[in-house]
Amino acid sequence: MALSKRQRAKVFRGAQYALLAVIALVLALAADWGEIQRAFFNLDIAASMFPNVITVALKNTLVYTALGFAFGLALGLVLALMKLSSVAPYRWIATIYIEFFRGVPALLVFIALSFGVPLAFQLQFDIYSTVMLALGIVGAAYMAETIRAGIQAVPKGQIEAARSLGMSQGRTLATVVIPQAFRIILPPLTNELILLTKDSSLIYIIGLAREQYELTKFGRETLSRSPSLTPILVVGLCYLLITLPLGYLSRYLERRTGGKKISTPESTGLGVSA
Amino acid sequence: MSTEVSTDVAVEITGLKKSFGPLEVLRGIDVSVRRGEVVCVIGPSGSGKSTLLRCVNLLEEPTGGKIVVNGVELTDPDCDIDAARTKIGMVFQGFNLFSHLNVLNNLTVAQRKVLKRKPEEAQRIALRNLERVGLAEKAGAMPAQLSGGQQQRVAIARALSMDPDVMLFDEPTSALDPELVGDVLGVMRQLADEGMTMLVVTHEMQFAREVADKVLFMDGGYVVEEGEAAQVIGAPRHERTKSFLARVLDPTHQGPRD
Numbered sequence: 176m177a178l179s180k181r182q183r184a185k186v187f188r189g190a191q192y193a194l195l196a197v198i199a200l201v202l203a204l205a206a207d208w209g210e211i212q213r214a215f216f217n218l219d220i221a222a223s224m225f226p227n228v229i230t231v232a233l234k235n236t237l238v239y240t241a242l243g244f245a246f247g248l249a250l251g252l253v254l255a256l257m258k259l260s261s262v263a264p265y266r267w268i269a270t271i272y273i274e275f276f277r278g279v280p281a282l283l284v285f286i287a288l289s290f291g292v293p294l295a296f297q298l299q300f301d302i303y304s305t306v307m308l309a310l311g312i313v314g315a316a317y318m319a320e321t322i323r324a325g326i327q328a329v330p331k332g333q334i335e336a337a338r339s340l341g342m343s344q345g346r347t348l349a350t351v352v353i354p355q356a357f358r359i360i361l362p363p364l365t366n367e368l369i370l371l372t373k374d375s376s377l378i379y380i381i382g383l384a385r386e387q388y389e390l391t392k393f394g395r396e397t398l399s400r401s402p403s404l405t406p407i408l409v410v411g412l413c414y415l416l417i418t419l420p421l422g423y424l425s426r427y428l429e430r431r432t433g434g435k436k437i438s439t440p441e442s443t444g445l446g447v448s449a
Numbered sequence: 450m451s452t453e454v455s456t457d458v459a460v461e462i463t464g465l466k467k468s469f470g471p472l473e474v475l476r477g478i479d480v481s482v483r484r485g486e487v488v489c490v491i492g493p494s495g496s497g498k499s500t501l502l503r504c505v506n507l508l509e510e511p512t513g514g515k516i517v518v519n520g521v522e523l524t525d526p527d528c529d530i531d532a533a534r535t536k537i538g539m540v541f542q543g544f545n546l547f548s549h550l551n552v553l554n555n556l557t558v559a560q561r562k563v564l565k566r567k568p569e570e571a572q573r574i575a576l577r578n579l580e581r582v583g584l585a586e587k588a589g590a591m592p593a594q595l596s597g598g599q600q601q602r603v604a605i606a607r608a609l610s611m612d613p614d615v616m617l618f619d620e621p622t623s624a625l626d627p628e629l630v631g632d633v634l635g636v637m638r639q640l641a642d643e644g645m646t647m648l649v650v651t652h653e654m655q656f657a658r659e660v661a662d663k664v665l666f667m668d669g670g671y672v673v674e675e676g677e678a679a680q681v682i683g684a685p686r687h688e689r690t691k692s693f694l695a696r697v698l699d700p701t702h703q704g705p706r707d
Contacts, residue, residue: 335508336545340559340611341535350562356547383646 196244217280217405222395224409227257231386233413239375239389240417244368250355251313253317258323269319276316281374285309289381302380302387306378314371321367326352365425369418390414458517459484459646460505461614467500467512474500476670478514480617482663486694487647489657489678493693501667502619505648506537515696519614535563540609542620544600546592552579552603553588556610564611571610577622578606581610582636598629602636611639618649658682666690 180185210318213363257269276284288309300308337347357364376391382394392411454538458684460482470573474497482488505516507523507530516523521533536578547555556575560566566574581583582602592600601621608616622630634656641647641660653658657664657678664681666674666689674681674690685691 250560330545332541332543333543333547336541336547337559338531339506339508339534339537339539340607341531341533341563342559343531350558351547355547358549363621426514 186189191344208225213361213403215404215408217401217403219402220397220403220405221409223401224393224406228393228409232388232390232410233416234432235387236375236389236413237417238303239306239310239378240368240372242307243314243375244371246311247314247318247367247371247380248364251322254315254319255322255326256348258319260374269373271321273316276313277320278377281309281313282380284313285377285380288312302381302383304377305381306375310371310374311378315369315375317416318364318367321360321363322356328359329355362425362429365421365428369421369425370445373414457483459486459519459649461506461515461517462501465501465504465516466512467497467504468678469507473668475504475511478664478667478670478672480672482648483645484646484671485644485661486658487641488663488665489661490648490650490665490667491654491682491693491697492665492673493659496667497670498599499619502617502648502650504616505617506534508537508539508580512698525703531563534682535559535611536614538611538616540604540608540616540618540621542599542623544592544597544604544624546600546604546607548592550592552584552590552592552595555592555603556607559607560610574612575606575610575622578609579603581609582606583632596629597625598632601625601633605633605636605640615635615646615648618647618651620650620652622653623650640651649655654694655680666693669695 252271254269257265258273260266260269285305288300288305333351333355334347337345337351342350375389378389379392379395383389388396390413391412394406398405455558462478462480465475465478466473466481473486475549476496478501480488480501490501492498500509504511505518505523507516511524514524518533518537520607522528523533525532538615538706546552547558547662550558553572553575556578557568557571560571560574561568564571574704576585576588579588582605584602584606587595587599587603592603595603605621621637623635630653632651637649637656638660639646649657649661661678664678665672666681666685666687668689674685674687681690685694
């Protein structure tokens with residue numbers, strides 16, 4: 176019997192579904208569910224982690240990330256403006272900074288700030304300063320490039336309109352260009368925030384007091400007392416608690432701006448009025 | 450040609466030249482606009498008419514020549530161009546409303562930040578100008594919620610809110626749907642009737658004929674012909690003006706160019 180092309184495609188697709196179903200069935204029958212539960216879902220261990228995993232670890236992760244993001248955003252904006260400056264040395268400095276800190280592991284920066292700087296300069300940062308500086312210094316390198324792209328994506332006509340109304344270059348930047356640039360780059364900035372959330376785990380290198388634990392350190396500590404993957408699973412889920420809404424927010428913002436290059440949230444009529 | 454003239458002349462352009470790299474767009478332009486006069490600039494695309502207009506508030510830096518607006522020489526390197534621009538309103542082909550601000554804030558932002566007007570005063574002036582263009586009820590709308598014609602009228606009101614002495618219009622109706630052109634031209638005509646000094650780059654020959662005191666025809670970076678609207682549009686003397694007008698006014702009866 177001769178099958179048409181469409182019928183053959185249908186049979187082929189059916190075969191793939193059948194294969195997947197068989198694999199799933201074999202796995203389900205062959206797996207030692209008791210063993211898996213002991214390894215991953217030990218409810219006693221999970222219960223012992225509460226409420227500290229939320230009130231201490233999750234809270235600290237949020238605080239560390241927020242500090243690093245705020246500092247990184249401010250420094251990134253300065254770097255972006257330097258990169259667009261007509262003063263050549265500013266551009267060189269910004270380029271060197273961005274290339275360097277984008278190229279080295281964030282862990283190195285944490286080590287440098289927590290051990291290197293105190294040894295070299297007799298300067299001791301508290302934990303909040305360290306995490307803010309380390310996350311911010313690295314984050315700024317990434318955000319600077321994003322912000323620069325956003326500034327350059329603001330339509331030229333907006334700048335001309337502002338200048339024709341008598342606004343100086345600086346006034347135009349502050350009143351028109353930067354507010355619009357940030358609307359354009361909200362989605363990529365949200366991604367940056369997700370990356371920083373995960374990078375905040377690198378703070379473990381410093382050696383933390385119990386009340387300073389963030390999620391990863393908290394998970395490791397629990398793990399060393401209870402031989403099960405449960406603690407890792409629990410803190411992993413806590414990260415998702417932060418990053419999934421952020422990811423959703425990022426996609427929502429992207430949809431709202433419609434992916435069009437020059438559009439702003441306002442052009443879809445959903446914007447917040449200033 | 451002494452003190453009497455200098456107070457009477459709003460815009461004085463002499464020997465204006467502008468090149469973009471090797472491309473010479475303006476090759477020596479002399480234009481003067483008297484106070485209260487409406488001057489329309491017509492000509493084929495690429496003739497330099499928009500560049501001329503953009504030189505008047507120095508959005509384009511002239512390569513040579515002199516521009517004096519209200520007795521201030523803008524081409525003087527030490528001129529405070531930001532201060533001078535507050536007196537020169539500009540309306541763009543693409544409206545260029547600030548897309549992150551609502552209509553009212555579009556009209557007040559420069560008043561507050563540049564002219565340092567009090568918020569209440571800026572708002573009062575903004576609403577008065579919105580009323581002038583017939584859009585007072587749109588004060589709270591975002592630009593993207595308005596039609597092109599409405600956006601352009603808001604842009605005119607925004608420029609008027611700075612109390613300019615001169616208004617520049619750069620093809621203000623070229624980006625509009627045909628049925629919206631009339632609204633904008635109506636506002637411009639009303640402005641002209643109120644005695645505003647206007648320099649208008651346009652393709653609207655009927656508007657130029659009815660409203661302009663003077664029409665300039667530009668081609669190839671020169672002012673080819675200049676005179677009263679009825680004469681330049683109704684009875685052009687130069688061959689290039691004639692062929693341009695024939696193409697614009699009666700496009701269906703023209704063979705391909707050359």
